[in-house]
Amino acid sequence: MMPSENQRWETLQAIKNSPKGRIKSDPHWSDRGEVSVLSTHGVFKNISQPQATSDGLKLGSPLEEGRTPTFLPSPPTLPLLSPRDMEMNGCIMAFEEEQREKAKAAVRKRQQQLEETVLAIAAADSEQLKRIEELMELKQRQENQMMRDLRDRETKESMGRQEQLKEAHRHRIKILNMRVWESEQQRVREAELERQRQAEGRERLNNLNNIQEEILQLNQLLDPSTHITEHLLAGSLSSYTTRGNQLCSQVSEVVHKTAEGEFPGVEDMMVAKQALHNMKTLIQQMQEEAVSAQEEKKKRGEEEEHRKQVALQQQKEAEKKAAESSKEKAQRKGLQNRADGSTMKWFRDLQTSLSQCAQSFEQLSSSRDKQTKKIKMELQKTATTPVCQISPISGSLLRGIFDKIDNLLSGRSTECGGKSVSTSLHPQGLNFVSYKIAEKFVRLGEEEVASNHKAAFPIAVVASGIWELHPKVGDLILAHLHKSCPYSIPHYPPMKDGMSVKEYQEILGYHVDESGVENQDQFLKRMSGMIRLYAAIVQLRWPFGSKQEPVPHGLNHGWRWLAQVLNMAPVVDITATLLYDFLEVCGNALIKQYQNQFWKLILLLKEEYLPR
Template sequence: MRSLVRNLQDEVAQAAERKKKEQEEEEEKKKRHEELKAQQEEQKKNAARSAKEKAKKEGLQTGADESTLKWYNMLQDQASQCAQAFDELSKAKDTQTKKLKMELQKAATTPVSQIANISGAPLREAFEKIDKLLSNHPVTSAGKTVSTSHHPQGLEFVSYKLAEKFVKQGEEEVASNHSAAFPIAAVASGIWELHPKIGELILAHLHKKCPYAVPHYPPMESGTILGYRVEDSKVEGQDSFLKRMSGMIRLYAAIIQMRWPYTGKQGPHPHGLNHGWRWLAQILNMEPLADITATILFDFLETSLRTKQIPAPKSELGSAFFRS
């Protein structure tokens, strides 16, 4: 009996020791996170102070101008409002609604993920699926028919997820396969023309993930520092960061110059050449950031000059730059 009691006492003591060790490890992890955050804040303050002093001497801006900042904030507000509008669908608990949510998300994102290496009829098919989905028409996805009309918040949900997916394709697909920027941009531009809200959401997602596309250098926010990913108190490596920014800037440059080639519409581009000139002028007037500014300028200009991979008019932006 005494032996049993001693064993129980030993187990209790060991459990207490384990719990104490776990608490100490958690406190240490929290301390490291706070130290990293404080270090990042201090580095950011020093960098901002240095940039501001240098800018005074050289006449360069250290942030976005007032009109650009107002535009940036407006787009972020619109994206937040859209996300709130499908809150009920997003947090659905019942099986049927959760299933519908997954089907709607697949119907929105699958055609976009298939765009990278296609042209001609398959590209038109992907475009038409997206257009039908946004027009409340039924579409077939993964063997199932689904429509945004199946839920009162379906259209808001699909619009948000679709825009998010376009930007993610820039972040991932275009980052690894530069030529993919053109067919993705052509579809994005065409959908933007028919459904303007999608364009605004694309810009909002793009600006949040890649503030250099504004261009704007916002203060540190939860999870990101000027576009850097922060996970488990570790900041993303520079190579990975530059690759992602490169992909998104290339997609943005392609969107500015691309038109959907299979339409008879001759209206103005939904986000055309004037935005390219605005971005270029502002990025050149802002204090350059080491590695980043040179990289995104190269990506933007090279994309503007490359020959397109789908049948469409020649690069308006690229030719305009070099006629000047």
């Protein structure tokens, strides 16, 4: 809008808001024959003329609001509107007419725009339809061209495949010709290799025959009738003979293969050479052992005879003398600080025997040979597995466990892990197995019995039966027990000059490692387990053994141990603990065996020993 038009609108708005602007104007009042009279308040009053032809006409525009004018009869002498009001009324009418024209022009313009828009859309649709038709024609041409290209490409590929097939056919013919030539060359080479293999096989066969002849000659040296073996122990000679026969069997198996028309292979020759080497080593070991076998056999016979004589003595007299001797010693010189000389000599002899046994299988335990290591592991597993299976709930299984241990110690084959194992696998196998079984029995007392006191009896009854059939194992059990628990001798080792505290604690039986020394409760628990095992061994006997033979380590040794403990000065904690454990396990058996003598010993313990 122009500025003048804006001012005009502002003027009209101001007039409308003025008192006179609220005057209702009807442009059709003259058509109805009405006359407007100016009132005293400045408001037009519509007065109906008496001569009006229509009484139903009303004043007011449909866009205006307000009250319906009241028509009153006016005198014919009233004057018309003033020129100013007429001018204003004319302006209003002119303005309204102008607005109607503008609205009509806007409607015509809008209608024209819509028509133009419809025409534009129709033209665009027509153009789009043309483009779509062109696009469809283009796609049809492209598809036709694609089909032609596809046919051309397939034709070219077909021709290419035919060329490839021809080339592949020519290549295969070339390869076949090459293979025929190579097969001919291979046949020539194989014929040459076969001649060479035959020559080498005949040479290996001659060497194998020489090895067999030599190993059979060496095996004759193991015959019991030869002067070399006459001083060897029966068990040792049996192990040597068994091992020699095994080595001969290994060579014989290789020779049997050649009897079927085959030449011995390189691996067969290695087996035969290794068997010959082992046979030479076996003969050398046997000769070395034969030098000292006679003296050892004589010494062992004397020890066995002495053991039988001691076992045949009446137990009551020996024990009565031991009790009286203990009482006399206590009265004569009071309590001792160490065991008597005979007991210490017995202890040292057992430790010497233990060391000699360990040295006897040094070659087996420290060998780096894979086959020897395998034999050692199988023997150790077979020896320790049955011992570990002993438990308070074994029951009828104890007989089977005992038989496995007895068979192994007797040189018979024993099943373990699906394999047949025997001490004859190695000349030192028997000593190795005996050492490991004895060590495992003591270890069970140290660990299993210490945690479960009831386990002492099944372990002890099996150990007693093995001790009865194999006295050497019993001595090793006792030596291991004395080594781990010196109080089972009984012996309280003194501290020597220059000895450190840790060294002295190790001698006393404490476990000492990098972290320090075990606590007193753990130490007493282990010692208690081993004493309980010892107390169970001296009173039990294998029920399925020979009743005619004396008990190898019976109650008389338990009586000796108890009497010597009471003859020695008590040590804090350890003496009271071991006495309690020993009497709890073995007390009932001692009462039945010694009766009044035992009660005298208990009275001595109560009245004289405990106060100290």
